[in-house]
Amino acid sequence: MPSPIVEHPASRGAEPRLDGLAPAAMAHLQAAAHAIRDGAEDTARQALDAALALAPAHPELLRMLGILHARAQRHDEACAALQQAVAQWPDYALAHADLGNAQLAAGETAAAFASWQRACALAPRAPMPWFNLGRNLQLQGDTAAAIEALEQAHALAPDFLPALILLSDALVHAGRFDEAGTRYRAALALHPACGDAWRGLANIKTRPLPDADRERLATALRQPGLHATDRIAMGFALGKVCEDQGRYEQAFAALSQANAELRQLHPWNAGAFRAHAEAIAAASARLPPPxxxxxxxxxxxxxxxxxxxxxxxxxxxxxxxxxEGASELPELEQVLGEESARRRQPLPQWIAAATADDWQRLGRRYLALTARWRRxxxxxxxxxxxxxxxxxxxxxxxxxxxxxxxxxxxxxxxxxxxxxxxxxxxxxxxxxxxxxxxxxxxxxxxxxxxxxxxxxxxxxxxxxxxxxxxxxxxxxxxxxxxxxxxxxxxxxxxxxxxxxxxxxxxxxxxxxxxxxxxxxxxxxxxxxxxxxxxxxx
Structure with a gap:
């Protein structure tokens, strides 16, 4: 990691990054931020255009424009706006962090990590750049480096649950189960109904959960106002602790309730899936020789x-x-999804039309995207x-x-x-x-x-x-x-x-x-x- 660099005042808080904005421009910026939060893209763009007319090329306005483009999946435009922002203020940590997010979405992985690392160097006492870096290192499978970054984020913000949970998950992935359990328990001390912490403890499958956990879960699940995702995760954890203790009917009841709630949130259509699977299989039956x-x-x-x-x-x-064991990779789905977008057809509809050269191109694209696993x-x-x-x-x-x-x-x-x-x-x-x-x-x-x-x-x-x-x-x-x-x-x-x-x-x-x-x-x-x-x- 690069040695710390003196911060620009804009990297330290909400007010300095607004330096140079007149009250009218700040009002437009605030309106744009609210509209982006609410998903009102047209309103946000109008407010930003009005603000930029008053303060052309202001880094904070350009950063917000980049975020707007990113939310709308316009990744190249997002990168361009955020690059303009960091060109104006090269040591604006927040803009570098947002640029990294946009670059990753645009498929520029190496550039994204350089931006996140730059943000950490510019604001070494700020937890969010470290969290952002650690989260993405973990997604890329670099667990050891992810643990280092997430430990920094947790040390700087001990009460920030997402960093603590991701750190615990990374420790599990590294096989450091005692440390992971301690961290998950620390998360529960902050938030006893933290579904992600209970999920993490339950997923250390070789370690039975104690009876005290069954009682804590049963008590927590009776509390009103629980978020659905927390309640579902706790239900699965309760199922595990009951099975660990030989309480099979109670385990089945807890798992059935959790699954019913999960299915209600996201229903599965078995008939539609069968039709989809059979369509792919039928279209794949007569493909050209490679x-x-x-x-x-x-x-x-x-x-x-x-x-x-x-x-x-x-x-x-x-x-x-x-x-090299690379685990569950998204690249195959990514490559086929890109081709579906290019052809403007779902996968089953274009499979039979693809030529041997098309398939070779797609295969090479997959190999290029996964090359890091063969270093x-x-x-x-x-x-x-x-x-x-x-x-x-x-x-x-x-x-x-x-x-x-x-x-x-x-x-x-x-x-x-x-x-x-x-x-x-x-x-x-x-x-x-x-x-x-x-x-x-x-x-x-x-x-x-x-x-x-x-x-x-x-x-x-x-x-x-x-x-x-x-x-x-x-x-x-x-x-x-x-x-x-x-x-x-x-x-x-x-x-x-x-x-x-x-x-x-x-x-x-x-x-x-x-x-x-x-x-x-x-x-x-x-x-x-x-x-x-x-x-x-």
Missing amino acids: ANPQLGREVIFIVGLPRSGSTLFEQILAAHPEV HKPRHTDKLPSNWLLAGVLGAMLPGARIVDARRDALEAGWSCYKQQFYRLPHFACTLTDIAAYIRDYERIMDAWQAAKPQRIRTQRYEALLADPEREIRALLAFCSLPFDSACLDYHHAKRSVRTASAAQVRQPLQRDTARASRYGALLDPLRFGLGLPTIG
Whole structure:
């Protein structure tokens, strides 16, 4: 990090940054700020135009104009306005921080981090630049650097909950569970109904929550006026603590209530999803032969149902000296989303029209965006479970890539999904019947792809790994064209950031007693029925 630089007065507070603005211009600026907050873009632009007419090129007005453009997704215009602001006041920390946000949205990642680091250097005693830097380092997967920045933000603003929660999350990802637990507890001391803190504690899955937590959660959930997101997160945490204590009916009741509230906020449409999945599969059935069959051989995709062992399989592969574990990457969706925007058509409508050259261009774009994961090792994993939807597309876009389909007993996996709070919403896991429908769709489509393309898609079964770890690990490595390495047998010793809900579980040896569904008896009959399994009740 650069050494601190003397601050411009504008970086220290609300008043100095308004220097040089006449009262009329300040009134327009305040009106613009309120309009941006309320989402009234036209009103905000009129107010800013009026202010700029009175004070052309004033940095604070340009900063606000950049924020307005950013809110409207006009990223290039946002960057231009904010660059003008920092050109006027080169040591305006707040403008550098906002410029970093705009640059990241415009795809200028390196420039964005340079701007955030500049903001931290200009205002080293201000918590927000450190928080902004740490949050984005964490999103980029640089957990160690994120922890350093977030520790700075927390030290400067001990009562700022977002920094404390993100710091706790980053510590979990780094495997520092005792420290993370302490930080989550500190957040609860500030705000006993902090859903994110309860969510974090519940996600350290190898550590049972004590009975005192069950009582605290039950008491907190009875309080009126709770924010829905806090109440939902606490409901999932209550489900975990009840299961930890063998209170299975209470656990099921708490999880059912939390899932019902989550589904009410973001309803899932199983029929619409099935139609979407089948449209993608049908459009992907007859794609042109790839121009370069080896394109993408650097990548190992791990797909499947969440909570089916995908993080475990990634941890095994990441223990290999040739593989970097990159976790759940957004770049594949980003590249296809960019192409959909360019064509002005949703993905299923343009898949069949894309040429071999189009797919090669998109594959190279993905490889360019993910190049940072191959700086130290030649290959990387991409473990976003929902990428199973794109198994056919990947055959044309990255034909050299390998796809590992993580499979676990459907009843156990489905129940595990029901217990987990997901943040990509709407989500299929809020009802047992929707879970069953999703599993049927996923297995039907992936079974067809695997039968058609066994050389690039492997069905890797969790239970088979438990039964004979060395045999399965050798077969997995061979499928990925990797030489056997004994480090993969001791995967739990691998030093890496694990940014999923399984962060604690994959840092211990294989556990053979992970089945839980049988303890809930007939309560899971809707899931059994949907999966075509015998019911109990």
